Every structure is written in structure tokens, then in C-alpha cells.
Amino acid sequence: MRTDDQARLAAFEKMLADVQANYAELVARMDRLKAEKKEKSATFRQYWSNKMTCQYMLSMYRQYGLIDNAAQENEENHL
Numbered sequence: 853m854r855t856d857d858q859a860r861l862a863a864f865e866k867m868l869a870d871v872q873a874n875y876a877e878l879v880a881r882m883d884r885l886k887a888e889k890k891e892k893s894a895t896f897r898q899y900w901s902n903k904m905t906c907q908y909m910l911s912m913y914r915q916y917g918l919i920d921n922a923a924q925e926n927e928e929n930h931l
Contacts, residue, residue, distance in 0.1 A: 875906040
């Protein structure tokens, strides 16, 4: 594998890890707001929007075979 290809793969792997971590953090923050009965707050709605963006990106990775279905099952538990 060429150095450019290795760098590109490393960048993809980092991006994927960041999107997955961001998704998990958003779910945790939303769960805290739900527990506080703040589902109608602007903050909750912004988190929801960001979560949907992450979820879309992860679904695209899955569609192209870049991540497996185990990640999808974990995401679907937080819809």
C-alpha cells in the first residue's frame, strides 16, 4: 500500500472513530436531558439534529460495507 493510501485510510479510520464517539456522546447527553424532562428544549433538539447527521453518516459507511451490522443494531437501540 502506498504512503498516500495509508494516510487516507488512517484519516478515514480516525473520522469513523470520531463520528462513532460523537454519536455515543450525543445519545448520552440526550438521555440526561430526557431524564430531566427537557425533550422540548432547544439543546435537546440540536443534539437530536446532530445525532441524525451522525446516524446518516454511519448508515452510508454501512451501505458501502465499511462498518458491520453490529454497529447498526447498537444505533437502532437509540432511535
